[in-house]
Structure formats: structure tokens, C-alpha cells
Amino acid sequence: MSDFQLTRTLDEHSADTALRADVRDGLTRSPKELPPKWFYDARGSELFEEITRLPEYYPTRAEREILLGRAGEIAAASGARTLVELGSGSSEKTRHLIEALPALETYIPVDVSESALRGAAQTLLAEHPGLRVHALLADFTRPLRLPESAGPRLVVFLGGTVGNLRPPERAAFLASVRAMLSPGDALLLGTDLVKDEAVLVAAYDDSRGVTAEFNKNVLAVIDRELGADFHTADFEHVAVWNREQEWIEMRLRARSEVLVKIRALDLVVPFEEGEEILTEVSAKFRQEGVRRELAAAGLRLTQWWTDAADRFALSLSVA
Ligand code: AVJ
Numbered sequence: 001m002s003d004f005q006l007t008r009t010l011d012e013h014s015a016d017t018a019l020r021a022d023v024r025d026g027l028t029r030s031p032k033e034l035p036p037k038w039f040y041d042a043r044g045s046e047l048f049e050e051i052t053r054l055p056e057y058y059p060t061r062a063e064r065e066i067l068l069g070r071a072g073e074i075a076a077a078s079g080a081r082t083l084v085e086l087g088s089g090s091s092e093k094t095r096h097l098i099e100a101l102p103a104l105e106t107y108i109p110v111d112v113s114e115s116a117l118r119g120a121a122q123t124l125l126a127e128h129p130g131l132r133v134h135a136l137l138a139d140f141t142r143p144l145r146l147p148e149s150a151g152p153r154l155v156v157f158l159g160g161t162v163g164n165l166r167p168p169e170r171a172a173f174l175a176s177v178r179a180m181l182s183p184g185d186a187l188l189l190g191t192d193l194v195k196d197e198a199v200l201v202a203a204y205d206d207s208r209g210v211t212a213e214f215n216k217n218v219l220a221v222i223d224r225e226l227g228a229d230f231h232t233a234d235f236e237h238v239a240v241w242n243r244e245q246e247w248i249e250m251r252l253r254a255r256s257e258v259l260v261k262i263r264a265l266d267l268v269v270p271f272e273e274g275e276e277i278l279t280e281v282s283a284k285f286r287q288e289g290v291r292r293e294l295a296a297a298g299l300r301l302t303q304w305w306t307d308a309a310d311r312f313a314l315s316l317s318v319a
Contacts, residue, residue, distance in 0.1 A: 003131065004121050007147065009138040010112060016225070020265060023222055027262075027269045027277070036164050036250075036280040037139075038218050040113070045089075047214040054210060056202040059160050059192050060093075062312035067093055067158075070305050070314065071100035077303060077316055078186045080154035084108040086140040086177075087161050091120035094156065098128065106149040110136040141169065143176045153185040160192040160312065163247065163283035167293075170283075174297035181319040187299060189315050191285040193306070197241045200284065204239035204248050212237030215250050215279055227263030234258050238276065247283040251276040290315055 019038060026033045040048065052060035067074075074097065081103050085094050088109035098104060107124065111117050117135040125133060134147045140157075155177055165173055177187055204211055215237045219230035235252040242249055254271035261268050291301045294317045303316040 004125060004133050004135070005147075006114070006117060006135045006137060008114075009136065009142075009144075015112075019222075019225055023226060023262065024265050024267065028267070032269075032275070032277040034218055034277055034279050037112070038221050039214060039280075041217070041221050042115075044214060044217045044221070045113070045116070047210060047217060049090075050210050051206070051214060054206045054208065056206045057211075058199075058203060058309075058311050062307040062309065063158060063160070063190050063314065064093055064096075065307045066305050066312065066314045067096045071096045073303070073305075074154075074188060074314075074316065075100040075102070078154040078188075079103060079152050080186075081150040082106045082108065082153040084110065084146060084153055084155040084180070086110050086155065086157045087159065088120060089113070089116050089159075091124060093158055095124070095127075097154075097156065098124065098131070101154075104131065106132045106134060108134050108136060108146060108149065110138050110140050110144065112137070112139055141165070141173055144180065146180055151182055151184055153181065154188060155180060155185070156188040156190075158188075158190040158314075160190050160282070162189060163192060163285070164280060165283075166281065170293060171296060174293060174299065178298045178319060181299075183319060185319060186302075187294075187317050189290070189294075189317070191290055191313050191315065192282070193311055193313055194246055194284040194286055195311060197243075200241050200248055201239055204250060204282070205237065209237075211239070211250075215252060218279055219252070222262065226265060229261050231258075235277075242281075245281070245283070246285075247281045249278060250280040250282070251278050285313070287313065287315075 022035050051057050080101050088111045109117055114137050121133045216232040219232050222228045223230050234255055236255055238251040238253050240249050253276045257273050258271045294301050299317040301315050301317045306313045
């Protein structure tokens with residue numbers, strides 16, 4: 001690989017420590033809760049890719065439609081010489097932006113998966129031999145120190161993943177993004193929009209049961225990594241729209257009373273029949289809310305683009 005560099009701010013040990021702490025905290029409180037980041041082992045990432053192709057799961061297609069239609073405008077507005085992508089995954093959608101940015105010199109993908117970072121870099125470098133790729137193995141919810149590179153910088157956070165953070169965490173996250181930006185830099189943020197409840201619920205409870213399998217995968221991760229004895233068949237996938245908070249909640253509901261042993265934590269977790277674990281919130285937004293949250297972090301929304309069906313939005317904001 002010609003111009004590739006990878007900086008690690010995470011090791012396997014820190015991931016294991018974080019998983020143990022999250023599982024102990026989350027399963028000994030009431031109501032029970034697990035953070036969504038533990039869905040994404042190899043199997044979970046594969047299931048997520050499958051979700052993005054489901055007829056009910058519109059966000060990925062809606063966001064791609066906006067990116068394809070607006071790449072030229074985004075590029076002209078940013079003039080970026082450095083593109084930073086938080087939670088880059090396969091970098092699949094970013095390809096359209098990279099192609100549209102004539103002054104681009106450096107691409108900095110940030111992700112917790114080293115294999116995703118290496119795979120994406122390899123593909124992009126084959127297509128753009130002049131590009132410098134400096135991957136960061138990091139958790140983007142923690143404050144980041146970016147490698148040296150030329151400005152202006154465009155930081156992108158796509159997929160609507162900002163909606164997986166609760167409002168206080170979101171405020172802290174946006175403030176940490178603001179801290180990465182210098183005058184002339186910009187943030188491109190993908191947000192799913194509030195819409196008809198039936199459309200939202202179907203997107204998180206598809207007829208083929210792929211999302212149910214994705215949700216239950218977190219139990220398989222805990223079984224494998226922490227020697228637990230969850231049986232996924234003991235739990236039912238639940239997706240509900242919380243209209244006060246305007247977010248979708250994914251939960252796992254015990255079908256009967258069960259006792260789960262987690263060997264690595266020396267812990268036994270009792271479940272009553274019908275008891276739930278909250279595994280993900282996925283907030284949906286309105287333009288005014290996005291503008292307000294950006295402003296609270298010191299960012300000024302300058303552009304707002306939606307798909308033709310007004311399901312999803314990309315916003316551009318500046319420091
Ligand atoms: C990629 C995190 C934005 O919240 O819609 C898909 C993850 N969860 N189906 C989302 C997800 C259930 C997704 N994000």
C-alpha cells in the first residue's frame with residue numbers, strides 16, 4: 001500500500017475492559033441496558049450491512065441519494081484538503097465525496113474496527129493512488145487528536161449514528177467535534193428525520209427478522225467474550241417509537257423467567273418474564289432541533305439537504 005498509515009488509540013485489552021464494565025453496569029441496573037456499540041462484531045457488522053439492503057430500512061438509501069445529488073455542492077462549500085470520517089466502517093458512501101473533492105489530499109477514517117479501516121483504505125487507494133490515507137483506530141465518542149494535515153478540513157459523520165447517543169452524550173460529542181475544527185473547517189452530519197410511526201417501526205422490525213437477529217447478536221457477543229449462557233431463543237426483539245423523546249427503542253424481552261450466568265464477571269443476572277434490556281435508542285430529528293444542538297456546541301448550520309421524500313437530512317455547519 002502506497003500512502004497508508006494507521007494510528008492506534010485502542011487495543012484489545014481496552015475493548016475487553018470496556019465490554020466488562022458496560023455489561024456489569026448495564027445488567028445490574030433497573031431497567032437493564034446495553035450500549036449499541038457491542039452489536040458490531042464480524043457477524044453483527046454483516047447483519048448491519050444486510051439491514052441497509054432491506055426494503056423497510058430507508059436511511060442508507062435516502063442518505064446515499066442526498067450524497068450523490070449534492071456531492072458537488074458539499075465539495076464547493078467545503079473546499080476540503082482533508083476529509084475526516086467518524087465511524088467510517090466500509091467508507092462506501094464516502095467514495096462519492098472523495099470523488100467530488102478536487103483539492104483532497106488526505107483522508108482520515110476513524111473507526112473501532114481495524115479490519116474495516118484496512119479494507120476501506122485498500123479499496124480507496126487502488127482508486128485514488130495520489131491520496132494519503134491516515135486511519136485512526138479510535139472510539140469517536142471520546143475526544144480525538146487528529147493527525148497533522150492541511151486545512152480546510154471536512155469532518156463527516158454519516159448514517160444517522162449521532163442518533164444513537166442520548167442528548168447529554170450528543171452535546172458532549174458535538175462539542176468534541178467543534179474542538180477539532182479550525183476557522184474554515186466544516187461538519188457534515190447525517191440525521192434521520194421524524195416521520196410516520198409505522199414507517200419508523202417497520203425500519204427497526206423488518207418482516208424478514210434481520211433486525212431481530214442483529215439485536216440478539218449482542219447476547220452472542222457476551223456469551224463468547226464473557227463466557228455467558230444467554231440463549232437468544234429466550235429473548236424476543238422489540239422495537240417501539242418513544243413519541244416524547246422522538247426516538248426508536250430496540251429492546252430484548254425475556255420470554256420467561258431466566259437466570260443468566262456470566263462467568264468472566266462472576267455474576268448471575270435474573271430476568272423476570274417480560275423483563276427487557278434496552279439495547280439501542282435511535283433518535284429522529286427535526287431541522288430546528290439539529291440547528292439548536294449544533295448552535296449549543298458552537299456550530300452554525302449553513303446548509304440543510306434532504307432526500308426527495310424528506311426522510312433523511314444532511315447538514316453542513318461551520319465553527
Ligand atoms: C447505523 C447506528 C444509525 O440506528 O438506524 C439499524 C443502526 N439499528 N437497525 C440506526 C441500526 C437497527 C443504525 N445506525
